[in-house]
Amino acid sequence: FFFLTEVNYCHVLQESLLSSASGYSNYRGILNWCVVMLVLCNARLFLENLIKYGILVDPIQVVSLFLKDPYNWPASCLIIVSNVFIMAALYTERRLSVGTISETTGTFLYLVNLTTLLFFPSATVLTLTSITPVGGAFALCVYTVLFMKLYSYKDVNMWCREIRHTKARTLTRSHSCPSIAQSNGSAVHAHVSYPGNLTHRDIYYFVFAPTLCYELNFPRSPRIRKSFLLRRLFEMLFFIQLQIGLVQQWMVPTIQNSMKPFQDMDFSRMIERMLKLAVPNHLIWLIFFYWFFHSSMNFVAELMRFGDREFYQDWWNSETVTYFWSNWNIPVHKWCLRHFYKPLMGRGVNKWVAQTAIFLVSAFFHEYLVSVPLKMFRLWAFMGMMSQIPLAWFVGRFLRGNYGNAAVWISLIIGQPIAVLMYVHDFYVLHYVSQS
Known part of the structure; x- marks a missing residue:
């Protein structure tokens, strides 16, 4: 009897120790509880929004964000004019390749072309009253991307001329002339060498390709996968409609209700509005990230048989602010590294x-x-943007692991609503209150 009792006691004690250990090592149930609570809380907020405001989604209203007059499309005309800067870069490179103009003259022409590329659209947007803020922002995004692409186009062709002049066949990785034929594991396309790349077809392929860094021979996929293309197209259409619906239904009423607390400088109400806006704002930002960097860019890449599909990395695991900025937008990161940081x-x-x-x-x-x-x-x-520098230093110096990752997420979730509310408030005061 005593022997059995002792055995049972040891067995119970062993189970107790094992239970205690597993309770501190397995948090799956707690994480599931957090997910369920998060879904329920946001479902309550969404239901409250529907009860209070009704259905506000109106896809037709989105057109007015881009156009004031259905017969006047200034943003589209501004984008069409960008072809002038593309042709200026191409013909400058052609003159440089045959030695008609010197490197100094070419640098001056590029300086004029790229400077005008930045200031011409901004002056147009500021001058024209017929252009809407959304239409102007879209046109400026196109010009900014074009500026970065043409800058890369200039640098790579300059490196290739340096190779030709020094009769070297290779350069270091930091200053490389990418003229080696590449493939995506399947089909190898025709090899292009400088100055055979200075064609209309080549520069326009680069302009529309989902990359900011120019190459003479981009990695290419063997064929267009129709099923993959259709999936990305469906995602693009679905998520753009979802974003529009969430902005109209969830964000716009919250922003409108935030104007009075900002005018009265009611800090408690301002914080409450900011926290209320943080949820839909961050959700829309995540949807936008997936829509743009995964669906849209993969759609364009598949359509153009563009082989390099590294548009982002695991930024959600960022333990430092620097890691986030380096991995959430790989095309911009590669451009900054290649054409700015390394030089x-x-x-x-x-x-x-x-x-x-x-x-x-x-x-x-x-x-x-x-x-x-x-x-x-x-x-x-x-x-506020420059404040990322001390934030990056603080997180990298004092926070590690999960604490650093939490700090990155907090900066993303809280920082964006503050900027949105302050921009909207200032725009409202300047364009409506001051005029009334």
């Missing part, structure tokens, strides 16, 4: 100075794409 480092610039310069350029373009269409410049927005 600065090659000239002996300090690493932190080079990173600060990249944040400075990024802040400029973010403010450029928002302030010009809204026809207002806000120093706080520019400084």
